[in-house]
Amino acid sequence: MTAITVDGKTIAEMLRGRIMRDVAHLQVEHNFTPGLAVVLVGNDPASSVYVRTKTRQAQAAGFKSQQFLLPSNVDQAELLKLINTLNADNSVDGILVQLPLPGHIDRWRVLEAIDPTKDVDGFHPYNIGRLAAGQSCLAPCTPLGVIHLIKSVARDLNGLDVVIIGRSNIVGKPLAVLLGDAGCTVTAAQLQTRHLPDICRKADIIVAAAGCAGLVRGDWIKLGAIVIDVGINRVFDLTGTEKLVGDVAFDEASQRASYITPVPGGVGPMTVAYLLANTFKAAVSRRGLSSVTRHDVRHIESLSGASTDNVTVQFALDQAS
Numbered sequence: 001m002t003a004i005t006v007d008g009k010t011i012a013e014m015l016r017g018r019i020m021r022d023v024a025h026l027q028v029e030h031n032f033t034p035g036l037a038v039v040l041v042g043n044d045p046a047s048s049v050y051v052r053t054k055t056r057q058a059q060a061a062g063f064k065s066q067q068f069l070l071p072s073n074v075d076q077a078e079l080l081k082l083i084n085t086l087n088a089d090n091s092v093d094g095i096l097v098q099l100p101l102p103g104h105i106d107r108w109r110v111l112e113a114i115d116p117t118k119d120v121d122g123f124h125p126y127n128i129g130r131l132a133a134g135q136s137c138l139a140p141c142t143p144l145g146v147i148h149l150i151k152s153v154a155r156d157l158n159g160l161d162v163v164i165i166g167r168s169n170i171v172g173k174p175l176a177v178l179l180g181d182a183g184c185t186v187t188a189a190q191l192q193t194r195h196l197p198d199i200c201r202k203a204d205i206i207v208a209a210a211g212c213a214g215l216v217r218g219d220w221i222k223l224g225a226i227v228i229d230v231g232i233n234r235v236f237d238l239t240g241t242e243k244l245v246g247d248v249a250f251d252e253a254s255q256r257a258s259y260i261t262p263v264p265g266g267v268g269p270m271t272v273a274y275l276l277a278n279t280f281k282a283a284v285s286r287r288g289l290s291s292v293t294r295h296d297v298r299h300i301e302s303l304s305g306a307s308t309d310n311v312t313v314q315f316a317l318d319q320a321s
Contacts, residue, residue, distance in 0.1 A: 001223065003257040006149050012269035015148070016061055019276050023062035026283070034283035035064040036094040036120070036275075037086050041079065041105065042072030047098050054096070054272055061276050064091065076105045080113050087115040093286055094120035094279035117286055120278040123169070132177055138278050143175035145270025146207060146228055147182070153259045154205075154226060158183035163200050165189045165216070165247070166209035171230055175207060191215070208247035218252025227253050227260040230267050 027033055036058045040051045051067065058065035068082060079097075086092050095118045101107050111119075116126035122140035130137035150157070162184045166172040176186045187203070189196055191210050200206055200220040208216045209230035221227060231247030246263030253260055261267055 001255065001258070003227070003254040003260040004153075005254075006153060006228075006259050006261045006266065008145070008149060008261055008266040009269045011149065011152060012145075012273040015270075015273040016057065016276060019273075019280055020061045022280060027062070030287070030289065032283070032287065033062065033064045034094070034279050035066070035089075035092045036096070036279045037066045037068065037089075037092045039068045039070065039079070039082065039086075039095070039097045041070045041074055041098070041101055044100070047100070051098050054275060057272055058276060058279070063276070063279060066092075072102050074105075076109070079105060079110060083110065083113045087113075087118065092118065093283035094118055094275075096121050096275065118282055120275055120282055122174070122278065128169075128174070131174055134181060138282060139178065140170055140174045141274040141278060142171050142230065142267060142271045143178050144274040144277070145267055146171075146175055146230065147178055148270060148274070149228060149261060149267065150205060150226060160184050160204040161187070161202060162205040162207065163187045163189055163203040164207045164209065165191075165193075165196070165200075166207075166211065166230070168209065171209040175209075196220075206248075210247050212247055213245050214247070214249045216248040216253060218249060218256050221253055221256040223256055224258045225256070227257040228267065229261050229263050232263060232268065 023034060038051050038054055040047060055065050055067050070079060070082070083095065083097070086095050095114050097110055097114070099107065101110065111123045112125060114124055116124045116138070119127055119138050122131070122138045127137040127139070131139050154160070157179065162179050164172050164176055164186060167188050167190050172188060176188050180186050184205070187199060189199060191212060193199065197217070197220045200216065201222055203222060203225055205226045205228065206216060206221065207228045207230060211231055211233065213231070213233035213235050216227070227248055229246035229248040229250070233245050233247070234242055235245055236242055244264050248260070250260065250262065
């Protein structure tokens with residue numbers, strides 16, 4: 001068996017295309033443009049690349065996109081002041097503070113300062129709590145992207161055994177809730193989990209999000225399983241050339257899995273696409289629009305099994321078909 005590579009880049013491009021058309025619809029029918037504000041503290045190279053990518057794609061989708069670049073030694077009070085200003089700005093529908101933050105800044109104090117209705121990263125305790133309760137919320141972007149990729153190759157998740165390696169607040173924990181709500185039996189594992197290879201061998205789906213290059217070997221995978229690699233690790237080959245690899249030994253896993261995501265080009269593009277989807281959802285929800293009339297707009301809460309409130313703006317899980 002040779003696994004089929006799940007092209008996250010192409011699937012994300014399709015989703016962004018839908019969002020672009022829906023933004024244009026809002027501009028014509030409702031006379032407003034969704035706004036996204038991205039805040040970067042310091043000049044971390046990786047974070048700078050991520051911010052540029054997010055800003056560029058938001059602009060390409062028709063959003064009003066703003067960048068706020070602050071020095072690494074900025075006072076926490078100054079950062080909180082900026083967030084309060086963005087909270088009060090009605091033209092800003094989504095606020096994203098790029099992580100990680102410098103050590104002198106309390107990350108949770110900053111995340112909790114963001115208006116939950118503008119928390120397009122889905123990290124605010126209010127949104128985390130609503131996600132856990134199965135209520136409408138802004139869920140974290142990477143887990144939403146992971147489920148979209150899974151649903152592109154497995155329509156019915158009911159009864160499937162899933163192993164998630166990694167229990168971060170950004171990926172592992174919210175993803176376990178989303179997959180559980182979708183009907184899966186979820187095992188939340190980590191690097192220290194005993195007998196981890198044996199546990200993985202029983203899984204229909206493995207999601208590797210531990211931040212450990214090449215952790216998941218080919219003989220960990222049940223024949224025909226779906227493998228989603230969230231890991232992004234920078235390593236050097238024998239020539240000293242730096243490259244990006246995932247948490248899965250791709251060549252080995254490809255001989256056992258039915259579907260597998262690559263690194264790069266798998267989960268990463270989906271994360272950015274769902275940042276745009278969350279911003280679109282926040283923009284419509286904040287304005288109290290009960291519906292969007294485009295035929296290709298669906299309920300985003302269907303990803304989490306959560307019920308809708310006053311907004312019907314969830315994107316179809318079958319867009320990759």
